[in-house]
Amino acid sequence: MLKEAGQYDAKLLEQNIHKFWDEIDAYSQVREQRTKGPKFFFVDGPPYTTGRIHLGTAWNKIIKDSILRYKSMNGFHVLDRAGWDMHGLPIEVKVEGVLGFKSKKDIEKYGVGNFVAKCKEFALSHRDEMTLQFQNLGVWLNWKDPYMTLRDEYIEAAWWTLKKAHEKKLLEKGLRVVNWCPRCETAIADSEVEYSEVSDPSVYIKFPIVGEENTYIVIWTTTPWTIPANIAVAVHPSFEYVKVRAVKNGKEEFLIMAHELLKNVLKQGRYQEHEVIETILGEDLKIAYKAPLGHKVPKQNEFPHNVYMADFVTAENTGCVHIAPGHGIDDFELGMKHKLPIFCPVGPDGKYTEEAGQYKGMNVKEANKTIIDDLTENGLLLASGKISHRYGNCWRCKTPIIYLATEQWFLRVTDIKEKMLDEINKVKWYPDWAGSARFADWVRGSRDWCISRQRYWGIPIPVWVCDFCGEIEVMGTMEELKNRSAVKDLSDLHRPYVDNIHIKCRKCENRMSRVPDVFDVWFDSAVASWATLNFPRDEKTIKEWWPADFITEGHDQTRGWFYSQMGASMVSFGKAPYKSVLMHGFTLDTEGKKMSKSLGNVVSPDEVISKVGAESLRLYVLSQNAPWDDLKFSWDEVGTVHRMLNILWNVYRFPLPYMILDNFNPVDSDEKLASLPLRLEDRWILSRVNSLIKKVETAMSEYNLHKATRPISEFILEDLSRWYIQLIRPRTWREANDPDKLAAYYTLYEVLVTLTKVMAPFAPHLTEEMYGNLVRNIHPDAPQSVHMCNWQPAKEKFIDVELEKRMDVIREIVEASSNARQKLKRKLRWPVKRIVVAPKNEIVIEAVLSLESVLKEQTNAKEIVSLKTGETWDQLGVEVLPNHAALGPAFKKDAGKVIAQLKSADGRAIKKSILETGSFELKAGVITADMVTFKDLIPPAIASAIFSAGDVYVDTELTREIESEGYSREVIRRIQDMRKELDLAVEEEIRAAVEIKDDRVAVLVLEMKDFIAGEVRAKSLMIGPEVEVDGELVKDWDVEDVKMRMGIGR
C-alpha cells in the first residue's frame, strides 16, 4: 500500500536512501544485473588524495555519476573503478610539513622507509575521508575496489609502460634544462609550475669586447645570479645594431646594442650625450667578449665568449640576450647547436658549487645583490632597477623555481607528435573545440616529457644501469625483477625497498643498480586506463574493455590527464586510450573569480549539502550552465533548485492521502489507462511527460546535461505543479469511486512513476524515495531500486503534439483572463458571466472548442464564447474619431455639424457600413473611410487582455446566480480555513453555523446551502441572518464588507 509523505527533508531523506543502498548493496546489484549488456568502460580521473573535496571535484563526480546511471539504465554494462592519485611531491610536502622538515637532508636522516610509510598513511587516510564525501553526494562508482596508484599492480602498469617506451627507443636519458625547485631539490614538470607576479632585479650589464678598448656589448637580465654561468650573447640576425659613443659625466665609452632600443638604454644608464658611430646588421656582429665576472669565477676564463645569432631574440631591452646554457631552455638549445659548454655552477639545493669560484656556497637568489655589487665595482653595471613580472614557482611549496641543466629521463613524445594529432581526430570530443582547437594546440607545442623526479614518494623508475659499462635495462614487472635479481621476497615496490636490489649486467656481468629517481606523478595517472584493468598482471580483461569509452574532466586537464594518458598510450599501444571525452568547466565564485583559500571565497560541497542537501547541489551544477562553461556559484540559484525539488515533493505527496483513502491500488495501471475515460488534460500531461523523455534522450546523446535537466525542472514547475495539479484538484476530493477521479489518479500515477525514471540519473535520492513508495509499495516484485529499472523510452501512443499546442493556447487564455480580472479587481473565487475569445487563428478556435471545460474551470466562467477570426465582438462599442484634416475641406462650414452628428450616431453602425460599403450617410452628408478612424469601446463591466494569438474579454457583470456563488465560496474558504486551524482530517465531518448580518446576502448564500455543506463536509449546516453560532471554534469575518460569524465543531 501507498504511504503518506511528510514535508521534504532532504538531509533525512538522503541519509535514509544511503542506508537503504548500503543494506541491499544497491550499487553492486545494479552493475551485476547488467553484465550481459554492451560494455561501457569509464575511467575515473583520479583525484589527488590531499584534504577535502571542493566544489569542482563535486561537480566532476556528479557529472560522472549522472552519465553512468543513465548508461546503466540504458542497459550498459558499466565498468567504473574509482581512482586515487596517491603519489608525488604534494603529499611529500604535506608530510614534510607535519614532521617539520626543511630539506631532503631531514628526510634522509629520518629514514626514507619511515618517510614513505608516513606518505602512504597520509594518502590512505585521506582517501577514506574523500570517499565518504563523494558518497554523500550520492555518487556511485566502484568505491570498494578502487584503483590506487600506490598498489604494486598499479606500479607494474607504469613499469610495463616504461619498458615499452624503452623498446620503442622513446626513452632517453639526457642533460636538459629543467624547472627545478631548490627546496624540494627535484625537477618539476612544466605543469607543476605556477606563475605569480613578483618583483625582481632589472639590470643592464656591459660585457667588455675583446680587442677594442673601452667598448662593450650591453645585455639585460632579471637573474643576475646566472651571470657567473654566462657563455654567450645572442643577437637577432636581421635586427640593426649600432655602436654608440656615449658620454656620462665627461667620461666616454662605446656601447653596442639594437638601434631601436638605443634611447631607452642610454636613458637607463643616464648618459648625457651620444653619437652613433657605426651601424651593423645582427648577422655581421662577429665579436668576442671577456667574461664579466672572470676575476670571481676562475673557470669562466677557460671558456670562449662569443656573440651568436638566434631567432628568439626580441626587440626589447637591449636586443642582446645573455646566454647561460646551464640556466635557460633557449640558452641550452643555442648551446647545443653551437657546441658551447653547458656550464652550470649551481647545485640541486640552489647554491653555487665549487665551479662558481668565490660564490661557492651562496644561495643563488641571495647572490643577486652581491653580483650587482661586484659588477658595479668593476664598472660593468650600466643600470640597475626593479621590475614586476610573472615568475614561476613550485606549485606545491611556492618556492621560486630556477632553471638547471641536469641529467633526466625523458619520453621522446615529440617523435610521435604527428601520430598523436591523428589520434586526437579519432576521439569524439564534447564540445568539439576541446579536441580540435584546445588539445591539438597543446600537443603541437609540447616538448619531450621529463618523467624523472629526484624524490622518494612515487613509483620508482624501473631502470637499472650497469655500474661498469653503463648498459641499461628496464624491468617491466615485479616477476621480471625477481627473476633477474634472485630477490624472492619482494613485498613492496616503493623506495627504499627496490633501491638495494641489484642485477647482473647481461653485457659485462658487472653489477647493475637502479637509478635513484622516481616517476613524475603525472606518469602515474597516465597509465590509468590499463592499470585499472590490472594490466599487465591480467592480460585478458584489457582485451575485452580497452580503450575507454568515455572520460570527463575539467579543462585544466587538457595539459594534464588528457595529455599524459594520450602520451603514455601512444608509447604503449600506438593509439588513443579513450574514445570520447567530455571537457567540463571550473567552479568560480559569484564574481566569476576562481575560488581560492587566499581570497576566502571558497564554498565547500559539505556546506551546500548541510543547507539544502546533495540533491539540490546535484541538479544545480547539472542544470546551471553548459558543462564546458565555467560555473559561477550562486547560493540564490541553489535555492531556486531546492525550491523546485520541494515543489516536486509536494506534487508527489499531494495526492497520496486521497489515494490512500480511496484504497487506490494501481496494479494494472496500463490496462486502466486504456479503459478509463481520460480527460483531454490527462492525455495532455501524458503526452508532455513522454515528450520530455525524448528531450532528455536527445540531450544525453551529446552529454548536454544542462539541456537534459532544464526541461525536467520546467516540466515539474510549469506542466505538473502549475497546471495539471490545479486542474485535477476538484476531481481528487470527489468521494465516490468515480471513473473520472480514477482517470486522474491513474494518469498522475503514471506520470509520477515515469518522472522518477527520467530523473533518476540526476536526482538519485529523491527518485529512489518516490519509487519506493509509488512502485515498491504496490508491486513487491518490481526491481528493488529505481536504479535497477530500465530506462523507459517515450510511449509514442501518448504523444499528441497537437494537443500540447492547444493546451498552450488555453494556458495563455487563462493567464490573459486573470490579467483582465485583475484590472477590475474581480477575484478568481467569483465566477464571471462569460469569457469571449477573439482569436487570430484557427488553432485558437480548435483549442477553445476542444478544451472548453478546462478553460471554463480555470477561468471560473459561466460561459465561454469564441468569435471567428477577425470578428469583432458585438458587445464592444465603437468610438468614431473624426479626421479633421479630411472632414474640414470636404464639408467646409458644415464640418462642425457633421462632427457633432458623428458623435451622437451609433458607432457600430458607422463602422459596419464603412467596412462594407466604404461610406456612411449622415443627415449632414456622406462620410467616407478616410474621414474617420475607429476605436473599440469596452463597456465598464468588461475587461480585456491580449495573448499571443488573440484578445480575451472578461464580462464581470454580476447576476444573482454569480453573487450567490461568490459569497458562498467566500464562506466555504473561511470554513476550510477554520477546519485547518482545528487540524481536522480531510475526511472528518463537521457541524457548522454561519450568521450573516445582511439579509440579502444571507438569502443568496442560503440558496447554496447543499453545495456549501458538501464542500466543507458538514453533516449539519445552519445559515441565516440570526443563527446561533457555537462550536469548538468561532470566528468573526468581514466578507466584502459583510459581517459574518462562523462556528464549527466535530
Next chain:
RNA sequence: GGGCCCGUAGCUUAGCCAGGUGGAGCGCUCGGCUGAUAACCGAGAGGUCUUGCGUUCAAAUCGCAACGGGCCCA
C-alpha cells in the same frame, strides 16, 4: 606575448552554429489563492545584448579590434 572559452535585466541565464520586433528564473513592487499551506499562483517595473569598427536591406547572432573574466602555455 600566444591558444581556447566566456561577457545578454540588480543576480543566474536562453537565444548565437543556420542574421529578420531579445525569452526565462531569482530578487523587487503590486495583487491573488488558502483541502500542496513554514507551500502555491498572477501581473508590473527592469535590457546602450561589454565597447568600437566592418559585412548586410537587416547584427545579440557573422568578421575584425579593444576591454574584462576563466583555463592553459610563453
